[in-house]
Amino acid sequence: MSELSRLFHVARADFSYFFRTKWLMAVLISLSVSDMLVTALVYRGLMNFDYFRFLVPGIVVAGLFSAATDTGRRIWLALREGVVQYYMTLPIRTSGLVVAYILSGGLGGIVYSSFLLVIALAVVPHQGIVNALLIIPFMFVLSTGIAGLSAFLASISRRGEIYWVYAQGLQVSMVTISTVFYPAQTIEGFLPGPVATIARYNPLSLAAGALRDSGFGGNPLDLSVLGTLLAASLPLAVSGALAYWVILRTIRLRGKP
Amino acid sequence: MHAVETLNLSKKYGKTDALRGLNFEVEEGEIMVILGPNGSGKTTLLMILCTILKPTSGIAKVVGIDVAKEGTKVREVMGIAFQEARGFWRHKPSSILRFHASMFDIDPTKRQDLIDQTMKDLELWESRDKLFMHLSGGQAKRLETAKVLVQRPKLAIFDEPTSQVDLRGKRKIWDKIKELRNQGSTIIVATNEVREAEYLADRVTILHQGQRVVCDTIPHLKDAIAGGDVVEVDFEDPVSARLSEELKSLGGSVALSPQGNQMRAMVSRAEDWVPKMTSASYNQGAKISSIKITEPSLDDVFMQFTGTTLEDKP
Numbered sequence: 001m002s003e004l005s006r007l008f009h010v011a012r013a014d015f016s017y018f019f020r021t022k023w024l025m026a027v028l029i030s031l032s033v034s035d036m037l038v039t040a041l042v043y044r045g046l047m048n049f050d051y052f053r054f055l056v057p058g059i060v061v062a063g064l065f066s067a068a069t070d071t072g073r074r075i076w077l078a079l080r081e082g083v084v085q086y087y088m089t090l091p092i093r094t095s096g097l098v099v100a101y102i103l104s105g106g107l108g109g110i111v112y113s114s115f116l117l118v119i120a121l122a123v124v125p126h127q128g129i130v131n132a133l134l135i136i137p138f139m140f141v142l143s144t145g146i147a148g149l150s151a152f153l154a155s156i157s158r159r160g161e162i163y164w165v166y167a168q169g170l171q172v173s174m175v176t177i178s179t180v181f182y183p184a185q186t187i188e189g190f191l192p193g194p195v196a197t198i199a200r201y202n203p204l205s206l207a208a209g210a211l212r213d214s215g216f217g218g219n220p221l222d223l224s225v226l227g228t229l230l231a232a233s234l235p236l237a238v239s240g241a242l243a244y245w246v247i248l249r250t251i252r253l254r255g256k257p
Numbered sequence: 258m259h260a261v262e263t264l265n266l267s268k269k270y271g272k273t274d275a276l277r278g279l280n281f282e283v284e285e286g287e288i289m290v291i292l293g294p295n296g297s298g299k300t301t302l303l304m305i306l307c308t309i310l311k312p313t314s315g316i317a318k319v320v321g322i323d324v325a326k327e328g329t330k331v332r333e334v335m336g337i338a339f340q341e342a343r344g345f346w347r348h349k350p351s352s353i354l355r356f357h358a359s360m361f362d363i364d365p366t367k368r369q370d371l372i373d374q375t376m377k378d379l380e381l382w383e384s385r386d387k388l389f390m391h392l393s394g395g396q397a398k399r400l401e402t403a404k405v406l407v408q409r410p411k412l413a414i415f416d417e418p419t420s421q422v423d424l425r426g427k428r429k430i431w432d433k434i435k436e437l438r439n440q441g442s443t444i445i446v447a448t449n450e451v452r453e454a455e456y457l458a459d460r461v462t463i464l465h466q467g468q469r470v471v472c473d474t475i476p477h478l479k480d481a482i483a484g485g486d487v488v489e490v491d492f493e494d495p496v497s498a499r500l501s502e503e504l505k506s507l508g509g510s511v512a513l514s515p516q517g518n519q520m521r522a523m524v525s526r527a528e529d530w531v532p533k534m535t536s537a538s539y540n541q542g543a544k545i546s547s548i549k550i551t552e553p554s555l556d557d558v559f560m561q562f563t564g565t566t567l568e569d570k571p
Contacts, residue, residue, distance in 0.1 A: 021347065077346075082339070089332055089335070090332060091332040091360065092329065093329055253310075
């Protein structure tokens with residue numbers, strides 16, 4: 001078996017772990033679907049359908065975010081339960097292990113958000129299903145970036161509670177300062193200019209925007225937006241991979257993370 | 258070429274020396290038992306050999322490959338059963354073994370049969386539908402051993418393979434380890450259990466405070482003890498100080514129990530020493546209730562070479 005197939009093997013094992021956490025999956029799916037339902041039913045009299053059309057692609061991206069951050073939880077558990085040490089005895093390079101984890105994090109995010117995308121395409125009129133499919137590889141890179149960020153947070157967390165605090169902090173900052181749930185104009189109206197700029201270039205905003213405009217709106221794909229999405233996501237994936245690699249190296253030197 | 262070789266191997270955790278200039282060899286096809294109390298450096302040595310830990314200084318080689326420089330190559334020929342079982346919590350034993358077997362290129366056509374057979378051999382078959390996180394400590398430990406048995410590596414390492422396993426299970430695991438050796442693997446077993454060492458070892462290395470104290474076959478180690486016979490004597494009443502002094506003057510190494518009515522002596526020839534002891538006891542009016550003559554155990558060997566017992570802290 002080649003190094004590459006071993007890498008995919010480890011990634012697949014970790015990826016399957018994500019879907020074995022049934023209760024977590026149930027919570028994630030119910031949260032995402034209930035967001036759609038609440039907007040569609042409860043707020044029906046308060047908001048118009050345009051907001052629902054705006055929100056649903058955002059929920060797909062928020063789902064991707066939640067699923068990709070689960071990578072950090074799995075890494076944290078593997079570090080503390082010693083499974084990482086088992087991985088370190090397998091015939092695969094340390095860099096291969098790191099890539100496998102980031103890859104499986106990316107896969108978890110994209111597979112989960114693809115389920116949501118199917119639901120979204122069923123409940124919201126769409127004009128660019130091919131565009132939506134073409135955006136998926138870019139969303140995969142975004143997912144690896146978020147997986148990388150959560151790997152970084154897991155690597156610096158001494159305790160499980162601390163990891164959750166970091167992960168929630170990440171969620172609050174990345175989802176709140178974004179155009180996932182409200183348009184950029186709303187942010188500009190209430191928050192200082194620099195915050196609005198951050199929200200505009202937040203990779204979650206870019207992905208949600210691309211889905212709205214091209215996937216559901218039917219506009220041609222804006223390559224500059226997708227390029228910016230890649231440019232914003234890749235450094236996150238690299239920094240997370242680096243942090244995880246440092247942790248594995250620390251284990252080799254000190255015997256513990 | 259040795260199957261395993263270390264030269265001046267040292268490992269420090271902060272200011273603590275876990276290994277101190279260890280020189281250690283294992284020959285191809287033998288079962289080497291590393292005997293030492295907790296904290297003697299056994300697990301650190303194994304963690305270095307399986308490339309999880311990097312040595313602070315010195316060299317460690319597995320089948321001639323430097324563990325610090327070519328870790329991936331070492332991992333291709335080596336398998337380890339950890340002291341604490343490590344598995345994917347939400348996987349079943351058979352899927353954990355399938356993952357392990359595929360990572361080590363076990364023939365896919367024979368893989369499932371091998372896994373099933375190993376699970377049956379180690380009495381894991383009944384637990385095949387349980388998730389790893391629901392296995393008992395003993396079952397998880399057996400699964401840890403099963404990984405190495407399925408893998409059949411050139412160098413198989415077992416770190417306290419039968420801790421938490423019941424007596425019947427221990428014997429099964431020991432027999433499977435011997436079987437693995439007979440199939441061509443070189444085996445290292447780290448333990449602080451004398452019975453395990455006696456059952457398995459071709460040779461024993463005694464580790465104490467991160468250093469090799471001695472390495473030899475069990476008969477040679479026992480022969481090396483000053484004396485060679487162990488005499489255990491039970492007295493009806495505690496022995497007087499005078500008799501105790503007199504018995505000590507007869508030669509050998511004599512130890513009295515805290516209660517003062519049991520004595521353990523390591524002597525060169527029991528047939529010479531026992532008549533002198535009985536005569537001295539008779540003269541002092543001490544009544545003997547039983548005398549038992551045995552050969553020294555590995556515990557005695559350990560005591561002889563380190564001045565401490567396997568249960569003592571290092």
